[in-house]
Amino acid sequence: MFLFFSQPHHYKGNFCKSNGSAFARVFILSKIQAAIFCSKKYRLQMGIRSGGHDFEGSSYTSNIPFFVLDMSNFRSISIDIKGRTAWVGAGATVGEAYNSIYEANSTLGFPAAYCPTVGIGGHINGGGYGPLVRQFGLNTDNVIDARVINANGRVLDRKSMGEDLFWAIRGGDGASFAVILGYKLKLVEIPEKVTAFSINRTWEQNATQLLYKWQYIAPKLPLNLVITPQIVSINSNQTGKRTVQVTFVSVFRGKVDELLSIMNQQFPELGLKKEDCTEMLWIQYFAYAGGLPTSNIKEFLTSRVSSTKLYYKAKSDFVKEPIPEKGIEEILRKLNELPPFVGMLEWNHFGGGVMETIPESSLICFVS
Template identity: 50%
Template sequence: MLEMAPRLSQLLLLPILLVLSISCTASASSSAPENFVSCLLSHSLPSHPIGPAIYTPNNASYSSVLESYIRNLRFNESYTRKPYLIITALHVSHVQQAILCAQKHNLQMKIRSGGHDYEGVSYVAEVPFFILDLFNLRTINVDIKTETAWVQAGATLGEVYYRIYEKSKVHGFPAGVCPTVGVGGHFSGGGYGNMMRKYGLSVDNIVDAQIVDVRGRLLDRKSMGEDLFWAITGGGGASFGVVIAYKINLVRVPETVTVFRVIRTLEQNATDIVYRWQYVANKLDNDLFIRLTMDVVNVTGSQTGEKTLRATFNALFLGDSARLLTVMNKSFPELGLEQSDCQEMSWVESTLFWTSFANGTAPEALLSRVPQVLTHLKRKSDYVKQPIPKAGLKWIIQKMIELQTPMLTFNPYGGRMAEIAASAKPFPHRAGNLWKVQYATNWDASGSEAAEKYIDLTRKLFEYMTPFVSKNPREAFFCWAIPP
C-alpha cells in the first residue's frame, strides 16, 4: 500500500472534480433537457454536427437506442428511470460537448460502451441523467508489424478478436470470454479472461490511451501523465473522464490451441474433483486455464425432481492436445481427462467455443453485437486465498442444492497474475489469491417481486461463503462491487 499512496493522493481530487462537475443536480429550470440540447447544438462543429447523435424521448428511435445495449433485463422495466436523452457520439467532439454542457446544466452523465455492467451503472441512475453512448466509436486499427492495436472504447471484445484474426493467426489478446462486452468498461475495470495466467489482465497489456477529461481536453498517455494513465487501467475509466481509445500490445498464441469442457456430478465424484481443483488450478502450467462452474440440475433419470450438483470444467490450453494430456495426467489426473474430451482449433475458434457457439461456427459470428441470450440477472464476487476444507465444500454444495438457482464460477489465478505487483495497476488482486468467485443468478420473470426473490437467493449464497473467502477487507472485483 505504501507504493500506491503517492499516486492515490495525487489522484484523489480527479474523481471528486468530475463528480462535482457533471453529476450534480440542480433546479429543474437549469437542468431542463431543452436547455441542455441547445447547449449541445450551440457547441456543435459544422464538420461534425451533433444533432443526428441526439435522441430524446420524442424521437421514434429513442426506446430502441436505449434498449439496444441494456444487457440486464432487470433494468429494463416500466418503472426503471429513463434518461433525459441519449447522445450516440459519432465523433470525439460530441464527447467533449457532452462533458462541457453537462457541467453547465448540472446533469449526471452515464457512459456506455457495451452495456454489460451487471448493475446497469452505465444506463441507470437515481437522479435525472443522460447517456453518452459510445457504440459508434468502435474503430480498431491492428498493426502486426509493431504487434499493437488502437481500439476505440465502443468496440466489443468479439470485434477486437476478429480484427486481430484478420491480420494474423498467431496473435491474440487477453480479455474476456463474452464477445459482446464493450471494450470501454472491460479494459478500464481490469479485463480478465482465460489467458490471464499466461499474459495477465487486459490492462497489463495496455500501453497508451486517449481520454477526454473534465475540461474537455483530448489527452494521450504523455499529455495526461502517468498517474491518470495508471488510474484508467484498472480503476474504472468513468471515474476520471471519458476514455475514447486504448492502445494494446498483442500477444503471441500458437497456431493450434486445445479446449475442453468436462462435466462431473456428485454421482461422478464431483466433490473430490472440485476439492482437488482448488489445490492445482493456480499452479498448473501457465498455458492452461481451467475455469470451474457449479450449478444445480436434476438427477439424471429421477422421477421425483431430485437435485444434484453439476461441476463443469472449461479449459483453454495454449498448445496441442498431446502436451495438454501430459500436463493433466501429471498434475490433475483426478479429472480423468481423455483424448476424446479435447478439441484442437485455432485461437480465434476457441473464443467461439468459450461462448458456446456450435462447432464450425464462422469467426464472423464474433462481429455480432447482440448477445445470444438476454435475461434478468444478479452477479456478485469474492476472492479466495485458502482452499475450502472438504467439510466446508460439502456444506456449500448442500446449501446450493437448497437454494437451487444461484451458480458459482471459480476463475483460477496464479501464473502471470502472481508475478505482477499489486501496485502496478489499480487492480490489486494479484499474488495470494487462488481464484475469483462469481455468484450468478438468472431468471425469466419480470417485475420487482421476482427480482427481490432471486437477488435474495444470491445474497444468501454470498453469505454462506463468508467463512471461506477473503477477510478484512472482504475483497471484490471492481466491476461487480456495487451495489450489494
Template identity: 50%
Template sequence: MGVLKAVVVLTMVSTVLLSILWRAALDSDGNQTFIQCLLDNSLDSHPISSAIYTPQSPSYSSVLESYIRNLRFNESSTPKPFLILTPLHQSHIQAAVTCGKTHGVRMKIRSGGHDYEGFSYVSTLPFFLLDMFNLRSIHVDIENETAWVQTGATLGEVFYRIAEKSNTHGFPAGVCPTVGVGGHVSGAGYGNMMRKYGVSADNVLDAVVVDANGRVLDRQSMGEDLFWAIRGGGGASFAVIVAYKIKLVRVPERVTVFQVEKTLEEDATDIVDQWQHVAYNLPEELFIRLMLDVVKSRESGEKTVRASFVSLFLGDSDSLLSIMKERFPKLGLSKSECIEMSWVKSVLFWSNIPLDTDNRVLLDRTPRTLDYLKRKSDYVREAIPKAGLESIWKKMIELETPRMFFNPYGGKMAEIAAEEIPFPHRAGNLWKIQYLANWKEPGVETANRYIELSRKLHEFMTPFVSKNPRQAFLNYRDADLGSNYHGKDMYEEARAQGVKWFMGNFDRLLKIKTEVDPSNFFRYEQSIPVLPSQQNLDASV
C-alpha cells in the first residue's frame, strides 16, 4: 500500500511539474506569439481579433463562465484556459487548428457546456478554449425535410426554428433545450423519440468539419469513414465539427404527454415490475421514462421510493389510453392525466417549463437552474427480479441522494445494427440508466460525499446491469472511467474505456483516428487515441 501511495504521489508531482513547465513556456511572450499566429492566419474579410479573449480581457470571465453547466467546474481553483477563441467564421477554426499544431498547444472544444466532467473546458495542462457559441445558424428546409445546423446552436433553438416552419416536423434529440448541438449529436444524442426514429446521430445526412490539417471538409471530401466516426464516436477526437445536416422527422399535429407518480405504498414495486417487461415492447410511438428517487411518504412521513412515469406519445390521448389499458394496466392511467399539445410544446413539458410559457423560451441559452452534479450510466439487458427491485429500494433509501432515470429501448433502437454508427447500444438492451446526483453547496468535501454516494449506488447495481463489458454512454461523461490524456499507458487506458462506450466499434474508431489525426492533435481526457505505433510521436505533448 505504501508503494502504491508513493507512485500516486510521484505521478501527481510529475503532472504538476509538467504543468508548471508548460505555463512557463506560455508566458506573456508565448501568448503574444500564439495570438500573432492567429492574427497572421486570419482572413482580411473575417478578422479574428474580436474573437480572442485573454485573462486580461474585460469579458474573459463572463465568456468562460457563460457555458459552464456544472458548478463543480466554476471554482476559483478550477484551471482556466490561457486564451478563449469564439470563432465567428470557419476560417477562425482553421487558424486555431493551424496555430495550435504549430505551437504545440492543446485545444479544447466547447459547444453547449453540458459536458458533465468539464472535459471540454478544463485541463490540468495549459490549453486554449475554442468556444463555438457564436456559430449557431440554423437553416430549415421543410420542402426537403432537412436542416443545416451549426454546432454552437442549442437543441432548443433547433426545435424552435423547426416549429416556426412546420407543426408536423421535429427532430429526435434530448429533452434539455440548452444542450449544444455539437457535443450532443457527435456523441449520438438521444431523446424521447428514439424508439420511433433512433438517436440523433442516426438522422444526420452530411456535415462540415475542420480537420487536423486545417481543411474544411464535407461528407464527400472527408470520406465515409470520418463521417461515420463523427456520428456517435465523439467528434472532438477527430475534427472540429462546424455544422450538421439533419433529417427532420414527421410528428403529429397533436401529441400526448403524461406524468404519473407512485410510491412504494401505492404499489410502485408491482408497477415498476410491469414497466420493465413492457416499456421496451410498446408501440414505437410511445416512450415512457421511469424516474426513481427518495421522498417522504405522505402517509407515514418516512423515507420511501417514488417512481415517476413520464411519457411522450406521438398520437392522441384516446389511442394512448387504449394502448395503456391493454399493455400497461397496472399504472392505471386516466384520461385526466393525459395532456394533448403540439410537439414543440411537449418540449416545455419535458423540461418542466410551465405550458403557458411562450415557445420563445426555447431560445434561452442559459439553464433555468445550475447545480453541482455528478452523472454515471449503465445498460440493462434482463428484467430485474422483484426481489432485486426491493433490494434497490432499500439501498436508495439508505443513500437517499442519487436518483436513477430508466430510458426504455426497443422499437427502432432494436432494428438498427450496432455497426451502423459508432454508438453500439442497440438490440439486447432493454433500457439505459442515468444516475443523477445534484447539490447546491460548494466545497470539495461536499462534492466528494455526493460523488461517493453515486459510486455506491452504481456499484450496488452491478448484478443487474450489462457485463463484459459493463456498457456506458459516451455523452454521460464520467471521470471514474479514467483518463488517457497523457502518459505511456494512455492507449491501454483508452481501450479499457472505449470498449464500454463503443464495444466492437472501438477498433474501427481507432483506425480512423490514426488515419485522420496521426499526431493526436484532437485530444482530451477520454478521447480516441492513435494506434500505439503512433503514440510515442505525441507522448511528450
C-alpha cells in the first residue's frame, strides 16, 4: 500500500534561492548539446525540467551555481495504432499524451498519473503510478525504448545506450544519467467508457472500520477496479464540529451492474448504490477524480497550467502490512487536530496484481 500525505505550505527563506541561476528553454537538439558542454566547461549544475511538478524543487533549485534546462518544447507525440506504441517527447505532459492517444484510438491508453500537468520526462524518471497500476504496472513497466543525450553529447537509443542505462532511466531519476529526449511507450487496451463513484464517509460513519476493511479487500478486487481513499479533516455540515472525512474515489473499467455485484460481495460495508455511480469516458475520469468538471475534457487534459493554485508539501511511504484498527484511529485523530483541509492522506493499493509478478531486479525501486 502506498501512502501519500500532502499539506499546504508557503516556503520562506532560501527554498527558492538560486545562487545565480539561469533558465535555458531549448527548441532544437543542438541547443541541448550546447547546454551540456556549457555545464561541463563552467562546472555548473544542470537541473532538467519537463513539466515542473517537483515536490522537493530539485529540478529548479540548488545550493550551488546551476541553470535549468527546460524541455517543454520537446513535446511531440507520435502514435502507432497498429503497433500499439507511442513515441512521446519528454516535455509533453501526461494529459497531452492521454488526449493524443484517445484521439487516435479511444480504446487505447497508457498507465500514468492522475494529474494531467505532470511532465512525461520526470514522471517516468521517477517510476510514476496511476489508476492502471494493479493491472499494467508503473509507467516504467510499459516503456520499451528511449532517446537520450549523454554527457558527451551523443544521442542514444535503447540499443546504443545498453540495458544498464536503459534500466537506470526508468525509475532511477533519469536526469542523473542523461538528458531524456523521449520515450517509446507500450499502449494498453482499455474500454472507452468506465463507471466511477465518489462516496464520502465521516469518522462518525465508521470511516475507521471502512479504511481497515479496505486494506484487506483492495488486493483481492478485480484488476479493472481501483478504489482510492482520500482522508481529510473538515467541518461537519451536520454538527458544525470538526471531523475527519474519507472519500472513496473509484473507477471500474466495466458496467455499473457488474460493479454493484462486486461491491456487494466484497465491500458491502461501503453501501454503494446505483445512484452513486456515473458512467463516463475513460479520459473524463481524470477530471472526475480531482473533483473537477468533466465537460471540456480536452482543455483539461492539454492545458499546461494547473486549474488550481494550490502549493503544498507532500511525502510518501509504503506500508507492507495492514495498519491495525487502533493505528488507523490514531492517524485520524492526528489528522483531526489540523485545521480543515490543511492536511490530506491518500492511500493507493499496489498489491494483488501485476506489481507482484515483476522481478525486483527488472526496475529501479519506485521513487516519489
